[in-house]
Amino acid sequence: MKGDFTCVTFRPERRYRRVYMQQGRAQLDADFNEQVDISEHLISALGQDVIGSSGAAASSFQVLLSSPRELRILPGRMYVDGKLCVLDSEMLYTQQRDLPGAVVPSGDPVDTTRIPYLVYLDVWERHVSALEDPALREVALQGADTCSRAQLLTQVKLLRLTTDVTSTAAAAWDNQPEWRALTTSAPGRLTITLDAAGYQGHENQLYRVEIHDTQGADIYYKWSRDNGSVCAKVTLTAERQVTLDTLPRDEYSTFVSGQRVELIDEACELAGRPGLIALLTRSENQDLQFDIEATPRAPTFQVGQRLLLRRWEGFGKTTAGTALRLERGINAQFSAGVLRPGDYWQAPARELSHDVTWPKEQTRPFAPLAIPPRGVRHSYARLAKVYLSQNQLVQIIDLRQLFISNTDIVAELNDIKRRLALLESKVP
Numbered sequence: 024m025k026g027d028f029t030c031v032t033f034r035p036e037r038r039y040r041r042v043y044m045q046q047g048r049a050q051l052d053a054d055f056n057e058q059v060d061i062s063e064h065l066i067s068a069l070g071q072d073v074i075g076s077s078g079a080a081a082s083s084f085q086v087l088l089s090s091p092r093e094l095r096i097l098p099g100r101m102y103v104d105g106k107l108c109v110l111d112s113e114m115l116y117t118q119q120r121d122l123p124g125a126v127v128p129s130g131d132p133v134d135t136t137r138i139p140y141l142v143y144l145d146v147w148e149r150h151v152s153a154l155e156d157p158a159l160r161e162v163a164l165q166g167a168d169t170c171s172r173a174q175l176l177t178q179v180k181l182l183r184l185t186t187d188v189t190s191t192a193a194a195a196w197d198n199q200p201e202w203r204a205l206t207t208s209a210p211g212r213l214t215i216t217l218d219a220a221g222y223q224g225h226e227n228q229l230y231r232v233e234i235h236d237t238q239g240a241d242i243y244y245k246w247s248r249d250n251g252s253v254c255a256k257v258t259l260t261a262e263r264q265v266t267l268d269t270l271p272r273d274e275y276s277t278f279v280s281g282q283r284v285e286l287i288d289e290a291c292e293l294a295g296r297p298g299l300i301a302l303l304t305r306s307e308n309q310d311l312q313f314d315i316e317a318t319p320r321a322p323t324f325q326v327g328q329r330l331l332l333r334r335w336e337g338f339g340k341t342t343a344g345t346a347l348r349l350e351r352g353i354n355a356q357f358s359a360g361v362l363r364p365g366d367y368w369q370a371p372a373r374e375l376s377h378d379v380t381w382p383k384e385q386t387r388p389f390a391p392l393a394i395p396p397r398g399v400r401h402s403y404a405r406l407a408k409v410y411l412s413q414n415q416l417v418q419i420i421d422l423r424q425l426f427i428s429n430t431d432i433v434a435e436l437n438d439i440k441r442r443l444a445l446l447e448s449k450v451p
Contacts, residue, residue, distance in 0.1 A: 024150040024398070025333075026171045027252040029053045030229055030371035030380065031397070033060035040065075070105025077103045077144075077404035078426035084108070085423065086142050086179075086407035089115060091415035092127050094142065096179055096406075101423075103146045104402035108177040122178040123290055130414040137410040137417070141182040141202065146402040149174045149292070154256050154331060168272070176293065179406065188408075191422055196405065206403050211242075211343065211360030212393035213368045218352040221377030224248075230379070232355055233367040234396075235285075236297045238319040240342050242357055245285070245300070245335040246349055250369065254333040257286075259324050260310070263301075265332060267309040278334060279306045284313065285333045291322055292331075297364045298322065300338050353379065358393045366396035 024031075032053045033039075042058040044050070079085070083099025094116035101108045119125050130138065152171040153159040160166040188199050196202050213232060228248040235243040247253075253276050257265040265286070271277045278284065280303050287298030299321050301313035315321065316338060324330060341347055343359040353372065371380045382392045405422040427435075 024148075024171075024173065025231070025251040025254075026150060026152065028056065028229055028250055029227075031056065031060075031369055033057045033064070035064055067105030070102050070107075074102045074105070074426055075424060077101065077424050079423045080426065080428070084110060084144065084406055085421065086409070086419055088409075088416060088419055091417075093117060094127070094179075094409070094416065094419075101144070101404070103144060103404045106146055106175060106402060108144065108146055108175070110177065114179075116179060116181075119179060121176040122180070122293060124294065125178075125180070127416065128181060128183070128411060130411045132414045135412055137412045139184040139187045140409050140411060141184055141405060141422075142407040142409055143180055143182060143205075144404040144406055145176075145178045145180050146404070147176055147399050149176055152254075154254060155289070178293075181409075184408075191420065193405075193424065202405075208361040210366070210395040211362040212358040212395055214356045214358070214391050214393040215368070215370045215379060215381045216354045216356070216391050217379060218354070220352055222352050222372045222374070222379055223377070224351040224372055225374055227374055228372045230349070230353065230370040230372055231367055232349075232370070234362045234364055235300065235338070236319050236364050237362050241319075242341050242343065242362060243297075243318055243339075244341065244347075244357075245283070245338045246355075247335050248350070248372075249334075251333055251335065254331055257311070257330055257332045259286075259326055259328050259330060261326060263314065264310060264312045265330065267311070267332075268329070270309070277306075278303060278311055278332065280304055283316070283335045283338045285335060286324065286330045287333070288322075288324065288328065288330050295364055296320060296322065298331075298333075299324070300335075352377075356393075360395075362396075365399045367399070368394070368397055 029051050030053050033056070039057070039061060041061065042054050079101040080099060082097045084101045085097045087095050087097065089095040096110060096114045096116065098110045098112050116127065117125055128140070150171060151174045153168050156172070159169070159172065161169060182201055182205065184199065184201055186200055188195050229250040230246065230248055231250045232244060232246045233251065235245050237243065255271065255278070256268040258268060260266045267278070282303045284301055284303060285298040286301060291298055297318065297320060300316040300318055302316060303311055303313050305312040337349060339347070341357065343357045345356065347355045349355055353370070373379070382394055383389045384392060407422050408420040410417050
């Protein structure tokens with residue numbers, strides 16, 4: 024979440040159940056947001072305990088063949104890790120709202136080999152501000168920016184399998200290599216440390232360190248002292264020039280020469296692909312010129328395209344185990360593990376204490392811990408298995424975990440009791 028937050032205080036291990044407001048006290052966005060996070064955690068935990076890791080009702084999210092080169096997904100409700108996923112109407116695989124540009128893999132038209140693919144659901148939350156959804160602005164307040172939103176994305180994806188699993192039982196998939204790598208890979212970690220003099224900044228900040236991309240052992244990272252919240256809508260007016268659609272809200276939010284920025288569109292964000300990292304070389308009125316930084320998967324955009332411009336205070340390339348210096352006495356170091364674009368960590372820095380809030384060991388010397396990313400958290404559910412043969416999709420096998428409502432369970436039990444009573448009445 025790249026909102027303009029004071030800090031993020033929710034920690035499930037503390038077992039807090041609610042937040043109480045007190046009279047005559049300062050109110051922080053962090054308190055309100057923690058109550059929301061507590062409620063969400065309780066609801067998700069209840070859903071997992073009652074339904075399991077995933078559960079679909081009746082035909083909800085059932086995958087069927089629409090044509091030899093297309094899949095269709097039936098509407099309904101499904102729970103994944105306690106999160107309610109809703110599909111309002113029937114959807115084609117290649118026309119997903121939450122995953123534009125999805126394509127069915129191609130194969131050899133003459134090859135009769137049946138290649139298995141897993142059809143699965145990828146569920147994750149996306150931060151939405153008034154820049155992505157202008158309807159969030161209140162017209163009565165002259166379009167003032169207020170609260171942002173968390174949007175749940177439900178994306179149907181295909182995963183090629185090197186080892187086929189013939190059983191539909193959930194336990195049979197635990198050791199399937201591709202599924203295990205997707206769902207259980209050990210994540211990379213980050214450690215934030217301070218110089219002996221502590222945090223040397225003169226303002227309170229919420230630092231954000233985020234993975235931009237990886238290539239082999241190389242880790243491309245970016246960081247912000249404002250949680251990556253300084254951004255603006257722009258239009259690409261030339262190959263290396265953009266124009267701000269609106270003026271910045273204040274002097275602090277301006278874009279000037281020498282700053283590093285990221286240009287990204289909605290398609291890249293929804294697909295989990297990194298944006299274009301650039302260095303601003305000229306700022307004149309609302310026009311910004313830039314040079315492109317070298318990254319492994321830099322996207323290309325078309326002149327005239329509307330994009331999101333986000334400011335980062337730093338960008339670089341490193342490897343696991345290498346110490347990094349960010350700024351103002353703050354240092355960072357990545358540990359080995361799986362890292363994906365968008366993985367992020369947050370570290371609130373406070374001017375009064377000259378310290379950052381970061382988990383530490385419980386005993387001396389109270390060293391900072393290496394922790395996994397705070398997000399983005401993905402939840403997965405198997406939907407079906409399909410085979411690709413001669414460049415056509417064939418044979419759908421349903422893999423959904425189904426559940427029925429309590430009223431249906433009671434009705435079924437009553438029907439069983441009625442039948443048993445009928446049998447007993449016929450016994451001499």
